[in-house]
Amino acid sequence: MRDENKMLSEPGGKLRLFVDDSLDAGARIAPTDGQAHYLLHVMRARSGDGLGLFNGRDGEWRARIAEVSKRSCVLICEARVAEMRASPDLWLAFAPIKKTPSDYVAQKATELGVRVLQPVITHRTIARRVNLERIVSNAIEAAEQSERYDVPEVREPVALDTLLKNWPRERRLVFCDEGGAPSIAEGLAAAPHSDAWGILTGPEGGFDDAERALIRGHDFVLPVSLGPRIMRADTAALAALSVWGALKGDWHSE
Amino acid sequence: MRDENKMLSEPGGKLRLFVDDSLDAGARIAPTDGQAHYLLHVMRARSGDGLGLFNGRDGEWRARIAEVSKRSCVLICEARVAEMRASPDLWLAFAPIKKTPSDYVAQKATELGVRVLQPVITHRTIARRVNLERIVSNAIEAAEQSERYDVPEVREPVALDTLLKNWPRERRLVFCDEGGAPSIAEGLAAAPHSDAWGILTGPEGGFDDAERALIRGHDFVLPVSLGPRIMRADTAALAALSVWGALKGDWHSE
Numbered sequence: 146m147r148d149e150n151k152m153l154s155e156p157g158g159k160l161r162l163f164v165d166d167s168l169d170a171g172a173r174i175a176p177t178d179g180q181a182h183y184l185l186h187v188m189r190a191r192s193g194d195g196l197g198l199f200n201g202r203d204g205e206w207r208a209r210i211a212e213v214s215k216r217s218c219v220l221i222c223e224a225r226v227a228e229m230r231a232s233p234d235l236w237l238a239f240a241p242i243k244k245t246p247s248d249y250v251a252q253k254a255t256e257l258g259v260r261v262l263q264p265v266i267t268h269r270t271i272a273r274r275v276n277l278e279r280i281v282s283n284a285i286e287a288a289e290q291s292e293r294y295d296v297p298e299v300r301e302p303v304a305l306d307t308l309l310k311n312w313p314r315e316r317r318l319v320f321c322d323e324g325g326a327p328s329i330a331e332g333l334a335a336a337p338h339s340d341a342w343g344i345l346t347g348p349e350g351g352f353d354d355a356e357r358a359l360i361r362g363h364d365f366v367l368p369v370s371l372g373p374r375i376m377r378a379d380t381a382a383l384a385a386l387s388v389w390g391a392l393k394g395d396w397h398s399e
Numbered sequence: 400m401r402d403e404n405k406m407l408s409e410p411g412g413k414l415r416l417f418v419d420d421s422l423d424a425g426a427r428i429a430p431t432d433g434q435a436h437y438l439l440h441v442m443r444a445r446s447g448d449g450l451g452l453f454n455g456r457d458g459e460w461r462a463r464i465a466e467v468s469k470r471s472c473v474l475i476c477e478a479r480v481a482e483m484r485a486s487p488d489l490w491l492a493f494a495p496i497k498k499t500p501s502d503y504v505a506q507k508a509t510e511l512g513v514r515v516l517q518p519v520i521t522h523r524t525i526a527r528r529v530n531l532e533r534i535v536s537n538a539i540e541a542a543e544q545s546e547r548y549d550v551p552e553v554r555e556p557v558a559l560d561t562l563l564k565n566w567p568r569e570r571r572l573v574f575c576d577e578g579g580a581p582s583i584a585e586g587l588a589a590a591p592h593s594d595a596w597g598i599l600t601g602p603e604g605g606f607d608d609a610e611r612a613l614i615r616g617h618d619f620v621l622p623v624s625l626g627p628r629i630m631r632a633d634t635a636a637l638a639a640l641s642v643w644g645a646l647k648g649d650w651h652s653e
Binding site for chain 1: 412484503506507510511512544545546547582583584585624625626627628629630631634637638639641642644645646648649650651
């Protein structure tokens, strides 16, 4: 006997897929080739199995797998199971680092709830080639597993001075500075209210002195310290995102 | 011309080594075979080059390389460059996860300043074999690079119920719970003062209901939420350590 209400699940929880299409009752969604392969051959899904779908706009929908052939299937939207909730308005501007840490930053930043991932090229940035596709696929996978309803927007890399020149003036930028600043908890507590935030973290070896002066010269910048230890670039990014999430983000009880 | 004041450095900063020996002016330290290989063949150190040493007790010392042969050398302690400062009294009790994430947790937790790494076996713990040597070597490397003066103590794995039975009653245990708790910022703000802390994070798939009830039944436990998204086990550990560090640890300006 096949359980007609079977929902596919992974070790972390129910199976969820990010799709581009609009989600509505009865909508027929064609999964990408990669998604179809994952569903049919990795998860061994069968006609009638259920899963979750989200697209960053329509909340989360329960869908059923139908019209299964060897290589493809159709996902039929049944009902909305969660209203749309956008991730907090937080951008992460980070200097890309060696391959694995960048994957890690994309994945963890997504789990921690950023809305935009912005690679920034600095003087000491070693990894100048940024594999955006790889960052996007890490972000999508992390969004699927973390029960987000949206996927962070991954932007093209920009030079630090361009980032600062074009930075929206009303968006407060938390600058993780290695030299002389209030702690991030003190800095966030003392900062004027803002609805829009960013976090800027440096490359291996940090920002150089000219860059630090340039960054600190902007009114929208809030320089903060992450404590007395030297952190790797990826650790600093995740630590700052975590503290921001707990103090200014959506971690508080509702 | 050789610079007699040359200090060896790595991309992140000056080269530092953790040693067991006592550090005192004139002390002669024999590096391990691995350290000697790293100094002589990876860093291509020469007689007279300087580096930092720490042992968890005597602060940080400047030392010089001497008596270089093909496979060995001696490190001669010159002067103390920093007084001893212990890491905050924070233990991380974590369910071991697949290989790379456990390395990552050991490394990041060390950078974030924990004093004790305690693997915990839970019902859903998949990785029951814990490679303690590997955790120790990750912790030492991270301590060397993060400018700590001590290395976290890595303890033998214990079962969850044993951990709770033997837990020191005056040590407050922050429990990262997936169901219904105040946010970690609210929880830490409302908690009575304590000088000794721990953080408990679960395995992939989380604690089961019986375990959650068992944990919550103890007076020393402070259940907290890490927000509305589902985090991987390693992300949860790092997020909780970061928020604790910012709010209760040593991140504040001095």
